[in-house]
Amino acid sequence: MKRFTDAEQKLAEIIWANEPVTSPKLVQICKEELNWKKSTTYTMLKKLEIKEIFINNKGIVESLLTKEEFYAEQSKQIVDEGFNGSFPRFLAAFTRHKKLSSKEISELQRLIEEHKED
Known part of the structure; x- marks a missing residue:
């Protein structure tokens, strides 16, 4: 895309x-x-x-x-192209210069639990 x-x-x-x-x-x-x-x-x-x-x-x-579908696909493309598909590598790069708030950390933990493979 x-x-x-x-x-x-x-x-x-x-x-x-x-x-x-x-x-x-x-x-x-x-x-x-x-x-x-x-x-x-x-x-x-x-x-x-x-x-x-x-x-x-x-x-x-x-x-x-939808707007959400488009930006989700764009985000996936950035992770795939820039970080060899590794979301942890993307997140590490993103947080290198920006600290996450407690609210952001909680939201990420919730998302991880929701999308965890069984």
């Missing part, structure tokens, strides 16, 4: 926040929030459709992947 450009990221966030959204409404939102022209919105939407994240079906724009 390919990563987003900054512009694609902005459009994706708008779509996720407003879906299902009509194409004209999406153009209006992008004009107001991003100062984009209609052609820019449609060009960027087409790029996201090619990446199979969103679909424009008869003027209704919807996601093919």
